[in-house]
Amino acid sequence: MKAEAWIFVVCTVFLVLVTPAYWLVTDATEQGGDWTGTSALVMTTLLTAMVALYLGFHAKRMDPRPEDRKDAEIADGAGELGFFPPYSWWPLWCAAALATMVFGIAAGAWWLFIIASVPGALALCGLVFEYYRGEHAH
Incomplete structure (x- = not known):
């Protein structure tokens, strides 16, 4: 889970940097500015931050999965992965x-x-x- 948390942390940092730049470039303070894109970027930033916090919080509390350990073997991840439905119309x-x-x-x-x-x-x-x-x- 730590790898997934870091992916969302990097996305959050990227969006924190891009959102004000987008706001300044589109000149959203003027009459015809683009408030829609700025609002969407702010909400996307908050969403990725929420997912990063959730994954980071749970990554500390659970045992590392085989794909999270550096000394893991391929056989450690073997076993039943779950139920996958067959074709359906x-x-x-x-x-x-x-x-x-x-x-x-x-x-x-x-x-x-x-x-x-x-x-x-x-x-x-x-x-x-x-x-x-x-x-x-x-």
Whole structure:
């Protein structure tokens, strides 16, 4: 975790240096200045600082992982890595239904939104309950 924390610390330092420079270059104090970019950079800086503090705090409290130790062997990282789901068609149908619903809202065709919400609900139920029935049931 220490490596990940240092990555976010470096990103935070970079953003702390870039944000005031961006503010000065775009001349945000004038009428037509770019407050949007400056605000986005400030929020990004705070976000990376928050992640760096979280990772740094937990890196001190947990045992080093094999990838954090310099004397670790490749075999130290062996073992079960977790569950990785097989192929699934449900995300495709969820995305298609959501795209149709958003298009219906954008076009002002509420009837299209209502029609697309029915297959959207079915696709979402299929995605949620995918591992409870069928070929990949647990």
